[in-house]
Amino acid sequence: xxxxxxxxxxxxxxxxxxxxLPTGVVVVIITLIGIVVMATFLxxxxxxxxxxxxxMVARFQDRLGPNRVGPFGLIQPIADIIKLLIKEDxxxxxxxxxxxxxxxIFALATVLLLWAVIPFAPTILGSDINVAVLYIVxxxxxxxxxxxxxxxxxxNKYALLGAFRTVAQMVAYEVPIVIALLVPVILARSMGMQAxxxxxxxWYIFVIPLAAFILFVASIAEIGRTPFDINEAESEIVAGxxxxxxxxxxxxxxxxELLHALTVSAIIATLFLGGWRGPFVDQVPxxxxxxxxxxxxxxxxxxxxxxYSFPRIRIDQMLGFSWKFLTPLALILLIVVAILSKVLExxxxxIFALAxxxxxxIIIGVTVTVLxxxxxxxxxxxxxxxxxxxxxxxxxxxxxxxx
Amino acid sequence: MxxxxxxxxxxxxxxxxxxxxxxxxxxxxxxALWLILSLFGVAVIYGLLSAAFFAVVQVVIYxxxxxxxxxxxxxxxxxxxxxxxxxxxxxWWLAGLLALVLFTALVWLFSTWSGFRTPLPELAxxxxxxxxxxxxxxxxxxxxxxxxxxxxxxxxxxxxxVVVAWERKS
Amino acid sequence: MISLSYFLVFxxxxxxxxxxGAMARKNSVAILMGIELMxxxxxxxxxxxxxxxxxxVITGQAFAVxxxxxxxxEVAVGLALFIAIYxxxxxxxxxxxxxxxx
Numbered sequence: 015x016x017x018x019x020x021x022x023x024x025x026x027x028x029x030x031x032x033x034x035l036p037t038g039v040v041v042v043i044i045t046l047i048g049i050v051v052m053a054t055f056l057x058x059x060x061x062x063x064x065x066x067x068x069x070m071v072a073r074f075q076d077r078l079g080p081n082r083v084g085p086f087g088l089i090q091p092i093a094d095i096i097k098l099l100i101k102e103d104x105x106x107x108x109x110x111x112x113x114x115x116x117x118x119i120f121a122l123a124t125v126l127l128l129w130a131v132i133p134f135a136p137t138i139l140g141s142d143i144n145v146a147v148l149y150i151v152x153x154x155x156x157x158x159x160x161x162x163x164x165x166x167x168x169x170n171k172y173a174l175l176g177a178f179r180t181v182a183q184m185v186a187y188e189v190p191i192v193i194a195l196l197v198p199v200i201l202a203r204s205m206g207m208q209a210x211x212x213x214x215x216x217w218y219i220f221v222i223p224l225a226a227f228i229l230f231v232a233s234i235a236e237i238g239r240t241p242f243d244i245n246e247a248e249s250e251i252v253a254g255x256x257x258x259x260x261x262x263x264x265x266x267x268x269x270x271e272l273l274h275a276l277t278v279s280a281i282i283a284t285l286f287l288g289g290w291r292g293p294f295v296d297q298v299p300x301x302x303x304x305x306x307x308x309x310x311x312x313x314x315x316x317x318x319x320x321x322y323s324f325p326r327i328r329i330d331q332m333l334g335f336s337w338k339f340l341t342p343l344a345l346i347l348l349i350v351v352a353i354l355s356k357v358l359e360x361x362x363x364x365i366f367a368l369a370x371x372x373x374x375x376i377i378i379g380v381t382v383t384v385l386x387x388x389x390x391x392x393x394x395x396x397x398x399x400x401x402x403x404x405x406x407x408x409x410x411x412x413x414x415x416x417x
Numbered sequence: 418m419x420x421x422x423x424x425x426x427x428x429x430x431x432x433x434x435x436x437x438x439x440x441x442x443x444x445x446x447x448x449a450l451w452l453i454l455s456l457f458g459v460a461v462i463y464g465l466l467s468a469a470f471f472a473v474v475q476v477v478i479y480x481x482x483x484x485x486x487x488x489x490x491x492x493x494x495x496x497x498x499x500x501x502x503x504x505x506x507x508x509w510w511l512a513g514l515l516a517l518v519l520f521t522a523l524v525w526l527f528s529t530w531s532g533f534r535t536p537l538p539e540l541a542x543x544x545x546x547x548x549x550x551x552x553x554x555x556x557x558x559x560x561x562x563x564x565x566x567x568x569x570x571x572x573x574x575x576x577x578x579v580v581v582a583w584e585r586k587s
Numbered sequence: 588m589i590s591l592s593y594f595l596v597f598x599x600x601x602x603x604x605x606x607x608g609a610m611a612r613k614n615s616v617a618i619l620m621g622i623e624l625m626x627x628x629x630x631x632x633x634x635x636x637x638x639x640x641x642x643x644v645i646t647g648q649a650f651a652v653x654x655x656x657x658x659x660x661e662v663a664v665g666l667a668l669f670i671a672i673y674x675x676x677x678x679x680x681x682x683x684x685x686x687x688x689x
Contacts, residue, residue, distance in 0.1 A: 038420040113450065144547060148473045155481020159453065162488055166446060174492075181485065188481075205547065421589050429597050436601055436624055440608030445616060452620050459601075459627045466594070466638045471630075471651060478655055483623065483662045490666040491616050494673040505611045506682050512610035520603040527595050535591040535639045546648070553645045560649040567656040574660035578667035584674070 017299045019138050023048070052140065053126055056273065063272045064091040066311075067318065074322040094265075101261035106169050109258065114167035118259065118266035120160030125274045127153050132280050133208045135290050135302030146207040147195050150281060154191065154236060157274075158184045164267075165255035176254025179329055183235060183242065186336040190232040193344035197225035197351050198285045201370075211289035219286040221367045222351065224374045226286040228344050233278040234317060235332065237271065241324040242332055276314055283309035347377060425465055432458030443504055445491045453484045467540055470547055594635035602628035615669050615679040619662065626658045 023044055030040045065080070065088060072079025080087030105114060130140035131149050143149060158181050165177020199205050201221065202213035219226045235242040256267045283289060287309045290302030327335070350373050358366050435455035442448040456479045463472040505512075527533050540546075553559040601624055608621025630651050637647025669679050676684060 042420065110446070113446075143469055144545065145470050145473050148470070148477065152473045152476035152481060155477050155485075158485060159480065162485065163450070166488075166492070178489075181489075185482075185485075419588075425589060425593060429593075433597070433600055433604065436604040439620055439624065440604060440612065440617070445614060448617060448620060452623065455601075455624065456627065459631060462594070462597070462631060463634060465589075466634050468634050468638070468648065468651075471634060471648070474652075474655060478659055479623070479627070483659060486662060486666055487616060487620065490669055493670055494616070494679050504613060504617070506613050509611035512607050515610070516603040516607040519606065520599055523599040523602075524596055527592070527599070532640065533590075533592050533595070537589050537639065538642055540642055544643075546645070549645045550648050550652070553649050554652065559645075560653075563649070563653050567653050571656055571660050574663050578663045581664070582667040582670045 017135075017137055019135075019300070048140070052129060056126060056129055057269075059276070060269050060273045061091045061095070063276055063314075064094060064269070066314075067272060070315070070318050071322055074319075098262050098265040103263070104258070104260045106258045108169040110167040110169070113163045114258075115263075117160050117164035117167060118256075118263045118270070120163060121157070122266045122270040122273070124153050124157040124160060125270050125277055128277045128281070131207050132277075132284055132306075133211055133289055133302075134306055135299040136208075136212075136295065137299050138303065139208055142206060142208050144204065144206040144209075147199055147205045147210075151188070151192050151195065154184075154188060161255055164259070168255070168258040170258055173255050173257050176257070180238060180255055183238070183329070183332060183336075186333050187232045187235040187242075187340070190228050190336060190340040190344045191236060193341070193348050194225045194229040194232060195285070196348055197222050200348075200351055200355050207284055207289075211284055211291060214288045214291060215363060216367045217286065217288040217291075221370045222286075222347075222374055223371070224343075224347050224378055225351075226282065228340055228347070229282055229285070230313075230316075232336070232340060233282065234320065235336065237274045237278055239271070239275060239317065239321050241320070241327045243326060275317055276310060279313035279317060280306065280310040282313050287313070343377075343381060347374070350377060421465065425462070428458050428461045428465070431455075432462070441504075445495075446488065449484060449488050449491060452487070453480055456480050456484065468546075470550065591635060591639040594631060594639075598628040598631040598635065601625075601631070613680045613682055615672075615681050615684075616666070618681060619665050619669075623658065623662065626654065630654050 026047070027040055027044060030043065031037070035043075068090065069079040069087065080090035083089045083093050105111065128150060131143065131146035133139045133142075161180050161184070162177050165173045165175075165180070168174070198210055198218050201218065202210040204210065204213070256264055259267060283306060289309075290306045292301065292305035295302045295305065351370065354369060354373055358369055361369070432455045435451045435458060438451040439448050439455060442451060456475065460472045460475040460480075463469075463475060554564045555561050605621045605624030605628060608624060609618050610621075612618055612621065633647050633651045633654065637644075637651075641647065672684060673679050678684065
């Protein structure tokens with residue numbers, strides 16, 4: 015009984031084979047049941063995320079958060095859903111009806127699609143394709159499509175402007191994500207997620223921390239959260255590309271954004287924190303699910319922490335940060351890791367890990383030094399005079415000295 | 418009628434239907450969205466052909482980059498007058514006739530070839546096609562030269578596109 | 588049993604639909620969409636031939652990768668050209684761009 019999921023799947027398969035269905039149909043039905051179960055599980059977890067988010071932001075801001083609806087405010091998300099469902103469903107005049115309705119579905123669907131390749135346990139995995147990392151990149155690329163559709167179909171200048179900015183940001187940060195995703199692939203010698211988790215004897219965050227950092231920062235920018243949330247900045251372009259969406263359609267965007275944050279946390283946890291690895295996971299595979307979600311929520315907590323601590327970054331600063339800093343840094347890291355991984359090919363794993371860690375720390379040190387020199391040069395070039403706390407008028411100064 | 422057959426037929430119908438909508442839709446954004454659907458269908462076909470790498474690369478490059486670039490170009494080059502008037506030029510019937518004739522000729526030509534009905538061979542299960550493809554693309558005795566030339570081509574296209582579309586503030 | 592014929596006929600149909608789009612449409616971006624359909628049909632052919640005739644040799648897949656790269660490069664430059672033309676002539680209907688500078 016240590017692996018209930020596979021146990022139930024095998025039992026269902028034998029049941030259907032006894033009825034007399036051909037094996038092809040049995041496989042299709044089992045797959046469909048698996049998809050429905052996983053999607054339901056994730057969407058229910060999404061509801062929990064709404065509660066988690068609101069409680070956490072409240073605690074960061076030194077208040078209590080929802081605590082009236084149910085114990086500890088746990089029923090609050092249900093109340094939110096009911097509120098969204100009974101709101102009026104407005105379609106702006108001149109909007110493209112079909113695209114307007116499909117865009118929020120796209121936004122949520124592309125996030126759910128990502129969970130197909132994340133390994134929950136050694137034996138529980140949606141689909142063990144050997145190009146899983148590339149699949150993650152692909153679905154991220156499709157996600158930008160939903161945003162363009164939402165911005166375009168709203169027939170609203172500000173929505174379109176917000177959509178353009180969002181897509182520019184997402185496309186700009188896709189490049190560091192792809193390169194940072196390649197680094198664990200090089201170390202694990204495979205693009206399959208299960209293979210990468212199985213190859214992590216020291217967790218990769220201790221071997222290639224810089225790649226984890228780049229993936230973390232670029233993922234926050236990709237999902238559009240503060241400090242990179244220029245797209246939904248209320249004070250700037252009034253909710254950006256989902257300005258015309260009301261009721262449950264907006265709810266789908268909001269839920270999609272939160273679930274996307276959990277998804278990238280799960281991806282970072284799988285690639286760098288060892289996924290389902292943990293004590294006793296070989297004997298009791300179902301523990302792997304627990305470990306994975308523990309690590310994902312840890313990273314999700316850090317993402318929320320960043321959200322409620324930093325101010326928003328301007329769009330040109332944000333794009334410059336990606337193209338001029340993150341992408342060259344990620345490329346340098348990739349080249350160094352690739353060369354080191356080939357040079358140290360037969361070396362024992364601990365020395366290999368230490369060498370990689372040393373290389374990462376050297377790159378971090380060099381980058382920080384370069385940034386400090388650059389900042390000093392910039393300050394000198396701009397020529398700001400640091401104001402001195404002296405009274406400038408000499409007569410007044412004499413008067414003060416006399417006193 | 419295996420499951421493979423059913424999946425192929427459904428995908429083929431969806432892809433060809435979407436392709437027809439691409440070339441006949443009046444609104445260009447709709448045309449671009451139908452193109453995205455047909456590109457998805459093509460990605461599913463790659464999956465059926467056991468080329469999972471190509472299915473994913475198709476989504477990344479065609480849908481994630483090319484289609485979005487086309488949508489941006491459509492939005493930046495809109496003239497409201499475009500939505501009125503004919504979307505095809507004067508010789509459209511000739512184009513349709515030519516396409517039909519070409520299709521018939523191709524199918525007839527293929528059907529006279531002996532290998533037309535080759536059945537699906539088994540793939541060797543211990544070979545990881547990604548590794549073989551990666552090794553072939555960088556191996557000097559295989560395809561490193563086209564690979565490098567393609568990367569120079571992409572660099573030239575990148576620089577060229579930026580230069581051509583640069584707004585000259587004179 | 589799925590045979591090569593299914594994929595070849597499908598690719599031929601896609602190619603011909605793309606050909607019609609490239610030849611009959613006025614808008615330049617629509618022409619480019621037709622060209623993309625044609626390129627996709629070609630790559631389907633390449634992969635189908637690889638899978639059915641020579642699955643042990645990787646040549647078909649390598650060829651397809653190069654075709655992907657070339658298609659992406661062509662679309663990028665083509666769309667940049669369209670944007671530049673639109674800036675000059677305020678139109679990208681292919682039958683209205685029929686004079687060089689006057």
